[in-house]
Amino acid sequence: MSVETFPDEEPRHGSGGSVHNAKSRLKVFFEARPPTVLLALAWIGLMLIVVAFAPLLAPYDYLAISLSDRLAPPVFLDGGWVHPLGTDELGRDVLSRLLMSIRISIVIAFLSTLIAATLGVSLGFFAAYFRGRAEQVILMMIDAQAAMPFMIIALAVLAFFGNSLVLFTVLMGFYGWERIARIARGLALSANEQGYATAVRDLGASPWRIYGRHILPNIASTLIVSMTLNFPEVILLESGLSFLGLGVQPPLSSLGNMVGYGRDYIQSAPWIMLAPSLVIVLTTLAISIIGDWLRDLFDPTLR
Amino acid sequence: MLAYVLNRMGRALVTIVIIVSLAFVILRLSGDPAITILGPEAPPQAVEAFRKAWGLDQPIWVQYLKYFSAVFQGDLGNSMRDGRSALAVVWERVPLTLAITVPALLINILIGLPAGVLAALLRNTAFDRLIMTVSVIGFTVPSFVMGLTLALVFAVSFRLLPSGGSGTIAHAVLPVVTMGIIGAAVIARFTRSAMLEVLGQPYIRTASAKGAAWSRVIMRHALANAAIPTMTIIGFMVGSLVAGAVVVESVFSWPGVGRLLVTAVANRDLAVVQVILLFIGFTMVTANLAVDLLYGWVDPRLRTKADRAGT
Amino acid sequence: MALLRVRELKRHYDVRLPGGLMGRRAKLKAVDGISFDVEKGKTLGLVGESGCGKSTTAKLVLGLIPANAGSITFDGKPVTASHDAAWRAMRRRMQMIYQDPLGALDRRLPIADQIGEPLVIHEPGLAASYRRERVAELMAAVGLRRDQAGSYPHELSGGQRQRVIIARALALSPDFLVCDEPVSALDVSIQAQVLNLLEDLRAKNGFASLFISHDLKVVRQMSNRVAVMYLGLIVEEGPPEAIFHDPMHPYTRALVSAIPTPARRGRRERIVLQGDPPNPVDKPAGCPFHPRCPSAMDICRTTPPKLIGHGPRRVACHLHDDAPETRLIAAE
Numbered sequence: 024m025s026v027e028t029f030p031d032e033e034p035r036h037g038s039g040g041s042v043h044n045a046k047s048r049l050k051v052f053f054e055a056r057p058p059t060v061l062l063a064l065a066w067i068g069l070m071l072i073v074v075a076f077a078p079l080l081a082p083y084d085y086l087a088i089s090l091s092d093r094l095a096p097p098v099f100l101d102g103g104w105v106h107p108l109g110t111d112e113l114g115r116d117v118l119s120r121l122l123m124s125i126r127i128s129i130v131i132a133f134l135s136t137l138i139a140a141t142l143g144v145s146l147g148f149f150a151a152y153f154r155g156r157a158e159q160v161i162l163m164m165i166d167a168q169a170a171m172p173f174m175i176i177a178l179a180v181l182a183f184f185g186n187s188l189v190l191f192t193v194l195m196g197f198y199g200w201e202r203i204a205r206i207a208r209g210l211a212l213s214a215n216e217q218g219y220a221t222a223v224r225d226l227g228a229s230p231w232r233i234y235g236r237h238i239l240p241n242i243a244s245t246l247i248v249s250m251t252l253n254f255p256e257v258i259l260l261e262s263g264l265s266f267l268g269l270g271v272q273p274p275l276s277s278l279g280n281m282v283g284y285g286r287d288y289i290q291s292a293p294w295i296m297l298a299p300s301l302v303i304v305l306t307t308l309a310i311s312i313i314g315d316w317l318r319d320l321f322d323p324t325l326r
Numbered sequence: 327m328l329a330y331v332l333n334r335m336g337r338a339l340v341t342i343v344i345i346v347s348l349a350f351v352i353l354r355l356s357g358d359p360a361i362t363i364l365g366p367e368a369p370p371q372a373v374e375a376f377r378k379a380w381g382l383d384q385p386i387w388v389q390y391l392k393y394f395s396a397v398f399q400g401d402l403g404n405s406m407r408d409g410r411s412a413l414a415v416v417w418e419r420v421p422l423t424l425a426i427t428v429p430a431l432l433i434n435i436l437i438g439l440p441a442g443v444l445a446a447l448l449r450n451t452a453f454d455r456l457i458m459t460v461s462v463i464g465f466t467v468p469s470f471v472m473g474l475t476l477a478l479v480f481a482v483s484f485r486l487l488p489s490g491g492s493g494t495i496a497h498a499v500l501p502v503v504t505m506g507i508i509g510a511a512v513i514a515r516f517t518r519s520a521m522l523e524v525l526g527q528p529y530i531r532t533a534s535a536k537g538a539a540w541s542r543v544i545m546r547h548a549l550a551n552a553a554i555p556t557m558t559i560i561g562f563m564v565g566s567l568v569a570g571a572v573v574v575e576s577v578f579s580w581p582g583v584g585r586l587l588v589t590a591v592a593n594r595d596l597a598v599v600q601v602i603l604l605f606i607g608f609t610m611v612t613a614n615l616a617v618d619l620l621y622g623w624v625d626p627r628l629r630t631k632a633d634r635a636g637t
Numbered sequence: 638m639a640l641l642r643v644r645e646l647k648r649h650y651d652v653r654l655p656g657g658l659m660g661r662r663a664k665l666k667a668v669d670g671i672s673f674d675v676e677k678g679k680t681l682g683l684v685g686e687s688g689c690g691k692s693t694t695a696k697l698v699l700g701l702i703p704a705n706a707g708s709i710t711f712d713g714k715p716v717t718a719s720h721d722a723a724w725r726a727m728r729r730r731m732q733m734i735y736q737d738p739l740g741a742l743d744r745r746l747p748i749a750d751q752i753g754e755p756l757v758i759h760e761p762g763l764a765a766s767y768r769r770e771r772v773a774e775l776m777a778a779v780g781l782r783r784d785q786a787g788s789y790p791h792e793l794s795g796g797q798r799q800r801v802i803i804a805r806a807l808a809l810s811p812d813f814l815v816c817d818e819p820v821s822a823l824d825v826s827i828q829a830q831v832l833n834l835l836e837d838l839r840a841k842n843g844f845a846s847l848f849i850s851h852d853l854k855v856v857r858q859m860s861n862r863v864a865v866m867y868l869g870l871i872v873e874e875g876p877p878e879a880i881f882h883d884p885m886h887p888y889t890r891a892l893v894s895a896i897p898t899p900a901r902r903g904r905r906e907r908i909v910l911q912g913d914p915p916n917p918v919d920k921p922a923g924c925p926f927h928p929r930c931p932s933a934m935d936i937c938r939t940t941p942p943k944l945i946g947h948g949p950r951r952v953a954c955h956l957h958d959d960a961p962e963t964r965l966i967a968a969e
Contacts, residue, residue: 166337167344170610174569175587175603182591182599183352218740224720225701226755226805227728240745259468263573266470267588279470286474286577289489290482300471308466 060316063309070129070306077126081119082107086274089114094292109294111285120276121298127271128278129306131192132257138196139257140203140250147207148234151215161208165201173198174260181269191270195261199253206249210242244321251314255307262303278303330622338615345607349600350393397604403597412597416583416605422492423575423582426501427567433506434513434563439556441510442517446525447544457514464511469570473504473577490579501578505570509563513556520555524548554624561617568606638713639674640813640845641698646671646707648693652918665918667693669869670707672944675813675845682860682877683849684892688917690869691849692736695817698847699731700724711813729759732806736818738798742790748801749786752776755808775804779834796827800834807838814846820855832858853896857881865889868917868925875950885952887930924955932956 056064073080090113097109097117108117150158168176177194184190211234214220219241223233262279264270271277278299285296384392396402405415445457463472477500481489488497524530525548533543572584579585583602590598650665668690675681683691696702698709703718710716711731717724732755735741742751753772756763773783779800790798799819806814816835820828832855839846848859856863857877864874865888873886884890891908910929921928927937936955944953 163340163344167341170341170565170614171345171607172565172569172610174572175606178572178587178591179352179599179603182594182596185594218735218737219743221701222733222735222741223743223754225699225728225733226758227725228754228758229725232758237743237746241743255466263468263470266468267573267576269588269591279468282470282474286470289474289478293478293482296474300474303471304467308462311462311465 056316059312063312063316066305066309067313070125070309073122073125074129077122081116081122083116083119085115085119085123085276087115087119094288096292097294097298100294108298109292111292111295112288117295117298120281121278121302124276124278124281124299125302125306127275128258128261128265128303131195131261131271131277132254134192135195135198135257135261136250136254138193139198139200139253140246142196143200143203143205144207144239144246146200147204147209148211148238150204150208151211152230152234158208161204165204168197168201174263177260177264178269181264186269186272188271188275191264195257198257198260203246203249203253206245207242210245211238214238214241248314248318248321251310251317254314255310258303258307258310331619334615334618334622338611341611342608345604345611346394346397347390349397349603350390402601402604405595405598412601415598416586416601419581419583419586420605422580423571423584426498426505426574426580426582427571429498429502430505430509430570431563431567433502434509434567435560437506438510438513439517442514442556443521443549443552445514445518446521449522454518457518461511461515464508464515467508469504469508469573470577472508473500473574476500476504477577490577492580497578497580501574501580504574504577505567508570509567512566513559513563516559517552517556521548521552523555524551527551550624554621557617557621557624561614564613565610568609640677640712641675641847642708642710643674643698644672644708644710646694646697646709647705648690648697648702649705663918666869666920667917668697668704669920671866671869671871672707673864673871673874675847676861677812678839678843678845679861680839680846680848680859682856682863683847683866684851684853684856684863685866687851689866690917691851691866692817694866695733695815695847695849699733699815700727701733726759728755729809730811731813731815732809732811734799734802734806734814734816734819737822738795738802739790741802742798744790747787747789748781748793749776751790752801752804752808755805759809771808772804775808778807778838779804794827795823796831799823799831803831803834803838807842807844810842810844812844814844816846816848818850819848821850821852828855835859853881853892865892868920870925870953871944871951872926872954873950873952874944879948879950885947885950885957886926886954887932887956888926924953 089110092106092110092114093112095103095106095110095114098104098107100109106116106118108121110116111120146161146164150161176197180194181191214237220233220238223237228237258278261270261277262282265277265279266283268280268283271280273280281299282296282303285292285299288295400413402412404410405412408415441457441461445454448454477489480487480500487499488494489500491497530543530547533547568584571582572587574580575582575584576588583605586598587602589595590602646668647666647670648668650667652663652665671690671694673681683694685691693702697704698716700709700716700718708715711727714727716727742748749769749772752775753768756768756771772786776783776786781797781800781804785793785797790801793801803819819835820831823831836859838844846859848856850856850859860877862875863877863880864871865880865886866872867888873880873884873889880889881893884893887908891910894908908931921938923939924930924933924937924942927933930937934955940955942953942955942958944951945957947957
């Protein structure tokens with residue numbers, strides 16, 4: 024797909040590494056990474072800083088209402104520096120809300136991806152180890168999940184069980200597990216074909232040891248790549264549900280949530296929804312670029 | 327071939343049974359079905375009648391079988407909001423959803439396929455780069471952002487089109503374009519990589535080395551072979567159109583099934599949610615079955631492989 | 638009593654022959670009823686062409702794959718392929734050395750961790766310091782340098798990797814070792830070193846072994862007894878001197894004649910086998926060797942010969958059937 028964004032590397036000078044000084048190492052670093060990847064990494068770095076320090080960076084309390092400052096325009100629409108990104112319909116500072124929303128959205132996406140990976144790897148290994156009927160059942164679950172748009176499943180679950188932050192995060196964790204399970208199963212099966220897993224079994228190792236200590240580390244890079252590619256999709260899903268008002272609930276705020284409430288002011292105050300929209304697009308774009316780059320780096324066969 | 331068709335149909339049937347069973351399990355897990363279907367304010371005699379009608383005093387597997395037969399007779403309870411049959415409430419919205427998803431699917435295919443094929447044939451030219459850059463939006467711009475941006479430009483700024491509602495063709499333009507652009511980008515990307523893979527195959531190089539005209543090589547060999555993987559993505563597109571309709575109908579206040587689903591979820595109108603869930607399930611199973619059968623018809627290799635796997 | 642007793646062991650695979658959609662089903666008789674013993678501290682060499690069932694035999698006797706028929710007894714206890722806790726515990730006493738040492742090692746772990754792994758598995762209570770000491774001893778015993786402990790498999794040479802495999806197999810001082818073509822993937826110059834190492838270790842530790850190779854010279858060097866396999870059957874078995882100086886079975890004779898030994902060139906003609914190489918799916922009736930046998934008789938096409946004792950050895954060939962009436966038919 025985006026293989027072309029990764030130009031052929033320059034032959035690395037002094038492969039032994041002994042004559043590397045800091046400057047040439049820096050050069051190698053930049054040569055190995057095309058500018059788009061560097062920009063993507065920089066953006067993700069910025070997002071991580073926001074996740075870590077959002078309350079410190081925010082100029083105001085993200086819940087603080089100031090009715091006298093309602094719908095103040097941002098700097099680039101002749102607003103003042105008091106509220107750089109303007110204010111919303113209740114006079115809350117958009118920048119502060121944006122920072123907190125980034126934090127919530129990314130933390131939810133991260134936890135959900137972790138859940139999906141754990142679930143997917145466990146079930147994939149389970150299928151590869153037991154084969155036979157257990158494997159058929161898991162493959163059927165994978166097919167069933169892949170056949171139904173996840174958004175619909177998520178909406179149904181939210182309708183039947185109501186909404187809470189924990190339930191919502193766990194629910195998002197069911198997104199993409201089937202792809203990771205499929206990959207994990209395939210890789211575990213091929214590891215079993217290779218000698219090292221069989222050899223460890225022949226030593227008398229338990230399945231836990233074979234799968235946990237040998238197969239998992241050997242296939243980790245491919246799994247990390249597929250997790251990276253899952254991550255932006257979870258962000259899109261979470262923001263979509265929150266946009267519909269069925270995801271993260273007020274007073275908490277997420278990126279999709281901000282866009283959802285901002286759309287009522289699309290005519291009078293478009294900045295309320297534009298800033299979070301831009302962050303969603305840039306973040307998913309950046310992670311996708313990094314994911315593609317990692318995939319080309321580690322495992323060109325994975326699609 | 328017959329074995330393949332039967333195999334696929336059997337699978338489709340199994341999936342439908344799973345979806346219906348899942349709905350049954352979820353319904354039971356979430357509380358007293360009589361209350362959830364009829365609503366908490368239902369009169370006690372109605373609850374009693376419902377219990378009797380659905381046989382809720384009987385063993386769980388009898389209930390399960392009754393549930394099944396009720397589903398296939400179209401008896402799925404009443405909407406909590408206006409007391410009408412949930413099936414009827416959903417059914418009257420279906421044409422409106424089809425009115426925007428079918429044109430969107432056509433746009434997806436009519437723009438996405440040629441763009442992907444051309445990008446592959448003109449690989450590494452400015453055109454290719456343009457298509458690839460534009461198509462990034464298919465993966466990174468959520469449909470609500472796309473929809474709101476279009477509304478901001480064409481409805482708010484230029485006042486060319488209505489920003490929401492229904493009634494005229496003009497109202498359908500923005501929803502259709504929103505779903506059309508995103509889907510076309512996904513298809514273009516996928517078609518391009520399928521095409522590039524086929525163009526790299528030895529038989530294509532052999533065909534052109536034998537002196538066959540390039541256009542003939544493309545038409546006869548490359549397109550036919552790239553069609554096979556592309557067909558799967560179109561089956562997948564039906565799924566993402568359904569999911570996309572939920573969001574896009576909400577953005578543009580288009581009164582289709584998707585918007586109905588969102589309001590039903592928000593109001594916890596479970597009978598309606600359940601009908602929509604089953605309805606989308608059937609649609610997806612049918613779409614996947616159609617793609618599978620088409621697939622087997624186009625690619626005989628696959629057919630035999632599935633026959634042998636025997637699952 | 639023998640340490641390992643194998644009786645009438647069989648392993649068949651269902652295969653589908655190539656040819657259209659409905660390829661014909663067939664049975665591949667990889668091992669088709671073999672019996673042998675391995676005495677305590679002794680080595681049985683198993684030779685034969687590739688595809689004769691040697692490696693399948695190796696996996697069967699360790700219980701790595703299940704047998705279709707027959708019995709395997711190790712130190713009085715039956716060997717199963719159930720892969721349960723009892724099976725895992727039995728790995729303490731029986732270990733395997735593989736043909737491809739790189740494939741049998743985990744690329745992501747330093748070799749010292751891999752050599753110590755059997756200790757972690759079977760003696761989890763062992764102190765880490767003691768384990769490190771034991772690994773160092775093992776590495777020294779197989780001729781690996783102390784500073785190589787942190788190396789990864791791809792940083793070592795083929796011979797060194799095989800030394801790692803040997804050290805790992807010996808970590809728990811097993812009584813029985815199966816060596817499946819342990820040197821065939823190595824350079825000729827390295828082969829002798831690894832073989833000598835195995836011999837020294839056997840002299841020191843006293844383990845019994847099943848030594849599998851297609852190379853007769855190697856088997857001769859390593860074994861106390863030799864069994865020759867052809868299409869899933871043992872055709873001749875006995876002490877190496879007898880087998881190599883006076884082979885009785887025509888197949889053994891052909892194998893021995895093919896050993897390139899300058900001293901013997903004048904005395905014996907090289908026997909070149911006729912016919913197609915053996916195919917375990919399409920096994921001929923009667924004696925499996927008859928289509929290629931220079932001295933095939935009518936009976937060989939119909940009746941499979943039995944493995945019959947001749948002094949210290951056993952031979953399965955109608956030329957050496959002791960019953961006089963078969964001799965008569967053969968003479969006609």
